[in-house]
Each structure stands twice: as structure tokens, then as C-alpha cells.
Amino acid sequence: MYVVDAHCHVISDDVTRYPRAPIGGKQSEWAVSRPVTADAMAARMDEAGIGQGVLVQATTAYGYDNSYVLDSTRKRPDRFVAVGTFDPLRPDAASALEAATGDGGLAGVRLFTSGSTVPVQGEWFAAPEAFAFWEKAGEVDVPVCLQMRLGPATRQLHEVLERFPGVRVLLDHIGYPDIAASPADAGCTVAELARHPGLYLKLTHRNLERLRDAGKEAAAFLEPVVEAFGAGRIAWGSNLPAAEQSLPELLRLAEEVLADLPEQSREEIFAGTAQRLYPDLAQPTGPAASGAARSRT
Template sequence: MTTFTDAHTHVISTDFDAYPRDPIGGKQSTWSEEHPVDVDGLLAAMDAAGVAQAVAVQASTVYGHDNRYLAASVAAHRDRLVGVYSLDAMAPDAVATIQRWQEAGLNGFRLFTTGTTMPGQADWLGHPDSYPAWAYAEEHGIPVCLQMTIDGIPALQKTLERYPGSRVVLDHCARPDLSDGAPYRTSHGLFDLAAFDGVHLKLTHRAIGAAAKGASTVEAFLDALLSTYGSSRLMWGSNFPAADGSLASLVKEGRESLAFLDDADAANVFGGTVRRFYAMAEASANV
């Protein structure tokens, strides 16, 4: 049996005074206003869904770069959660900020360059002012999570050429347009990134949904990813509670959508890859 690990969840406190809202871009996301989930709610949802462990990614459209609630949540549940903090890589003190949150027990940072409240692709990705953060992450083996679009791939490629040892995971597979179907020429940049060994992809509900549009099918997209990246660089994430529905329903949807994977590939996608990427100790609960 596979230890089921969710690569992409969020936690939001109900204590507005202790953890005030300060979203990146100045606008809070609709989902976080309509159906927020705190850490106790996340753990309860994980138990109900048979999820042993999860990566809690900073809710950037709620707290911006204030990662205190995330850090407190992870500190209280290290056996179940790993935390990924939000970072302003352009800030002069970016390296000191990385050191601060790593010492607080979080594991890797997220660069938020697009989202529902910030459509398009931010032009600061790959800017020289961000190089100290990339250099420090490469030197110390710190994972980098990227919320970006396909349009940001040239800037990412330029950065990875400078820091080829970087360990990177792309949220939602960088939001590709897959409607043209295999061989996916519209999103060729996503497959070009496979040349960098440290690049990994998150197969979230958003990415799986994109793979089912137009001339594409989920199986054809996965076949293309498996042939270029291999399952050891692919990880499934629910995006709970940003995604509509319960965590249990999202897990069910993920299992059904990827039911064609063989046992070895499924073991990687639904747990093995993310645990290796974030050096997570495997939980004892199996599903």
C-alpha cells in the first residue's frame, strides 16, 4: 500500500487579530473568504480522506509573506505536515528571510508570480535582484516552489541555467494550455524544462482539468510527462481548500483520473516523489 501524501494544501487561521490578512497584490482570494480551513480542519480532512501527510503551502493570497501561522501549524504537527513559506525574492534581505523561516522549521520557499488575484505573469521572475535567493537555495539544497504560468518559462530557464542545481516544483504544471492535444506544441516549454534534472511538477486538479480539455486527454498528457520527466518527478496535490469540494472528494477524483498508472508510477505520484523532494519522514499510516 502507498503512503498517500498530498503535495499542495493550505491553512488559514480564524484568528484575524493574531494573523491579519495581507495578501500579495492587495486582494484576498475568493476561495479563502468563502471556505477557509485552519490546521485542525486540514488534519480532520486528511483523516477523513486517508491522507497520511501533506505539504502546507503558504496561502499567499491571504497572508502574503507573513508565514507565522504556517510555521505555528507545522511546528505543532511535524509528523503530518511540511511547510512551504512565501518569499519576496527581490527583497534585499531575502537570504536572511530564508534563513529565518528555515530555522523556524519550514522547508523551502514559494515564489508567487501569478494567481487568481494576480492574473498574468509577473515580470520579476529571473530578475538579477532575485539571484541571491536562488544561489542560497541551490547551495543549501532548499526546495523552490513556483506559482507561475507557461509564459514565465523562458525566465525560469535563464535562472536554471545560472543555478542548474536548483530543486524546483511547478504548481499546477505551470498552468499550461493543453487543448491542442499531443504532442502539446503549445506548451512545449513545459517539456523543455525536463532537461533540468531538478525540475518537478505538481499534478493538481487544475492541471488534470486542463489535460481533459479540447483534443487532450489526461492519459495522453501523463504519457507525455512520463516519457520526459518520469514519475519520480511528478507529484499529486489537491490544492485543498482552494479547490472546490472536500479533500476526500479531491483524493477520489485524483485516484480515478490517474487510475491507469501502474503501481510503481502511482506510488511516486501519490507520495514517493513529494516525500523525497521535501525529505519527509514517512508516516506510519497507510492508505
């Protein structure tokens, strides 16, 4: 089975060419203690049997400076596409988005509204000042990854999806639903979001670890979510190196949790969804098509 990692982070070891400029002025612990360069990420992907990856900007290392993910993608276009962090409130957001995602640019953008160094959930992504950004995102058909937590800003998420139904939005880490408290309740909460056809889910270790710990009760989350969204709107991402495990371990975790799904559904989650969201991944060549992606059973 071909595998695409829809969510991994890279950080350069050249701090002169790529200076750190974390959002909020504070680097995340993982960005400091276990950074992974693009070359090292490619090597780890080879080890794990992963063909291609989506390099999602390490916002807690570089903030809005997307230089490294872009340069890494241009160096290895057969292996990577780049998703850069973007500020939808900037006065020139619409024109800047179009320029940033043009030929040779970003394959997608990310709005970082909450995270390890931004503990308070922001609601600014749904502010009127961001409407021009959302309109342009729909016009140029660029996927928008949304890093947020369900609960504090779920209403704002609904508002954006209803106002801009043509935009494809990927909910990073599925918005951190509280699977540990109740897989069934979390599953209902997430499944209800499926009424927005432009919303996609990014399934990472943040969710998979909770599902593994839930044992048989994991089905109470997975079944309604997969039924509501369909596997074609769910993509797996490792979240390496924010995740402490090795890449083979992270992939194995996902394979074990999703083992009971039909093969076609697993193919969608592990590759098909990401390839449709990011068309440059749909035609792998070179290492991505051969030795880098071993067959998995």
C-alpha cells in the same frame, strides 16, 4: 498506498493572532468564502486517507507572513511541513532565506509571480536582484515552489534553471499548460522542460480536471510528460480549499486520471516525490503512520 498531499492551504479563524495581509492587498475568493484551518485540514485528511500534507502558504490571505503555516507545522510535525511565501528581491534575501529555513523553520519557499489576484505574470523572479536568493537556495538545498504561468515567462524560467542548476524548483500546477486546447501540444511543451534536472512538477486539480475532460486524449499529455520527467519528479497536490471539491473527491480525481500508470509510478506521484523533496515527511509517526493513512487499492 501511502498518500502525501503536496499542495494544500490553511487559514486560521483567529484574525487577531493571524491578521489577513494578502499579496497585492486583495484576498482570493476562496480564502474569504471557504477557509480551512489546520485542525480541519487534518480531519479532512483522515477522512480521505491521506497521511501527511505540505502546507503551502495561502499567499492571497497572508502574503509574506508565514506565521500560521509555521505554527501549524510545529503543532503537528507528524502530519505537516510548511512552505512559506518569500520575496527574493529583498536586500537581505540570502540571509533571510537561510534563517527562515533553519531548524524548526520552513521546509520550502514559494515565489508567487502570478495567480487569481495577480493576473499579470511577473518576470521579477529571474531578475539579477534575485540571483543572491537563488544561489542561497541551492546552497542550503531548499525546494522552491514557483507559482507562474507557462508562456509569458517560460524564457525566464529556462534562464533561472540554467543559471542555477542545483536548485530544486517545483512548478505549481505545472504552470497551467493549456491542456484543454490540445493535450498533445501541452504535453510537448511541458516535456521539453524536463531537460532541466532540477525542475519538478506539481500536479493538481487545475491540470487533472482538464485531463479528465480530455478522456482518451489525456494520454497525449501524460505519456510524454511522465516519460520525460519520470514519476519521481512529479508530485500530486489537492490545492484544497482553493479547489471547491472535497478532499476525497480531489484524491479520487487524481486516482482515476492516473489509473493507467504503473503502480510504482503512482506511488512516486502520490508520496515518494514529496517525501524526497521534504525529508521530514519520509519518516511518518503517530497518526500519520497509522489511522490517518488507510491502505488504498
